[in-house]
Amino acid sequence: MVNENLVDNIVSEPYKYGFVTEIESEKISKGIDEDIVRLISSKKNEPEYLLNFRLNAFKKWKELQEPDWADLGYEKIDYQDIIYYSAPKQKDKIKSLDEVDPKLLETFDKLGIPLTEQKRLTNVAVDAVFDSVSIATTFKEQLAEHGVIFCSISEAIKDHSDLIEKYLGSVIPASDNYFAALNSAVFSDGSFVYIPKNVTCPMDLSSYFRINSGDSGQFERTLIIAEEGSSVSYLEGCTAPMFDTNTLHAAVVELIALDDASIKYSTVQNWYAGNEQGVGGIFNFVTKRGKCIGKRSKISWSQVETGSAITWKYPSCILIGEESIGEFYSVALTNNLQQADTGTKMIHIGPKTKSTIVSKGISAGRSSNSYRGLVKIGSKAKGARNYSQCDSMLIGDKAAANTFPYIQSQQPNSEVEHEASTCRISEDQLFYLQSRGIEFEEAVSMMVSGFCRDVFNQLPMEFAAEADKLLSLKLEGSVG
């Protein structure tokens, strides 16, 4: 059919964040062994407990096998061919943004994340991470007035070691899985957030991750702690240049919510996805998990995944506190030869815990897009409830969509609901919109945003607009 081909064509859009910043960086030699782990730790002048944490993780990693249960196919990663630490060369101690290399500031400007005082976003504090290190964190002082700690995790390791020692690895232990173990051994930087008791964080916090180097992996680590009665909304964005090699990104994000605390974590992931033939792109193996320790605490994940050659990611919630709430809202768009295996785990441990899962997968080109999710109701989770909705949309006839829902319940007094649907943008729907004067591209993008509406509604305002724009961009292109 004529239109089928058009739909196939329009999903190729040049990646606009594909530039490389020419900057001198300090890189260590390729490969990983115990010495490399020690070297990374010493470069960061870390206390001994952290070196031990890393060494222990490295030992675990060597014992673990790379998982192969996901619906993903890729060439074996050579872990000895990766550089595990790469940092732009700059002065050792940077006191203010004036001392940051202008090239770095320019890079973030170009990415739409201005860091300098005059230009920076007024309502969002940003931690900017470039390859292995955090470049700058804005609004730190203003946040400190409220007792909120927002800094790079390297800084937190030095200045807030009590919190780090208590919580780092408490949600995702180093032995959790292959990629988490690797991250725990070699993580170089990331963001740290601490919201004190009864504080509502006065502005949204965000991290922006930029991979610049082609041969080094990125292993960042984020830790967010929300004390009793506090709340925070956190946003995460990611981009990378276009290289024809694959770059490994293995991040770990841990969230902790105490009594009545609430954490909202939103991601717009736009790592370079590789070209139309599937050459290059980021391998994105990420472990994200939140622990609702406190009563009535709440953790909400929302993600818009549009980039990466491979996405392996299951932001999860462990619902321990009575009446705690876990949420997962996801849009995953794959195109060309992208592969995504993403979903969530909702582990109900406490009584009357509730979880909601809304997943929207859009597959175009020859891509493959799978939802994989686990809802587990433990024996003590009396009155627990889950609602899951997994919808897939296929564009063209060469894309694949799968849904793998796992449900395990050990508590008869609980409710689990699962709904799934698959749809295709039909000729007739497109013709209907076109016959009312709406351009073909706009018709497709209207239908895609319509399909994602339930998830977009959950995103913070600025992010929702960005996500909508990003999807239209991905779906824009060569309508002939």
Add this chain to the structure above:
Amino acid sequence: MESKKEINQTLLDISDLFASTENLTILKGVNIKINSGEIHAIMGRNGCGKSTLSKIIAGHPSYEITSGQIKLCGNDIDSLEPEERAQAGIFLGFQYPIEIPGVSNLEFLRVATNARRKFLKKEELDTFEFEDLVKEKLDIVKMDSAFLSRSINQGFSGGEKKRNEILQMALLEPKIAILDETDSGLDIDALRIVASGIKKIANENTGIILITHYQRLLDEIKPDFVHVMADGKIIKTGDSNLALELEKNGYEWTDEFIKKN
């Protein structure tokens, strides 16, 4: 294209039109001319090519014109995309309006209206201006504004879907409106609402094609011409009395006619 109104300006001129889908010839030489201010009815058995004709005029990609042409206000529209035809003033009221989940009816109507306004070199309307306009038009089809916040046609009853079509027609102010079995599936009250809506929108500058099986729509809207279609051709044209004849005698004679030719 939007020249000043002339008396009896020819809006749509279809000459010797042959069209096929998947190597099956469906239209076998259709000729029809619609002037401004005229209402035409096309009647005929299921499968005679009525709906195909309407889809081809609107530019459905599944059909191919093998010979002949369609002119809108003197210009051949063969190379135009469906959206360009709509912007230029062709409107197709669907027999089965399709549901589009997640896309708000209001937003859809606004984007469509602005696409047409842009073509007419009129100022595009912002959300507030559009809401004022659409509320005014809702009256024409006696629709509640609650329809606007729902997804396009989703969960609408048959009658509601058809009224939504007429609402779109009211907003787009087409030059030529082809209404494909707009009366099917309507109860008598809904039929009257739809018919009175069409009459309110029609004026001396528009041309209307009603595709129908039944006399009851034509009791409400009296056509100037009635065409009988069979086997991909218009085999007879008359005034409104022809429809009454069909109501009385049925379509069997058309089979005879085709056999003879």
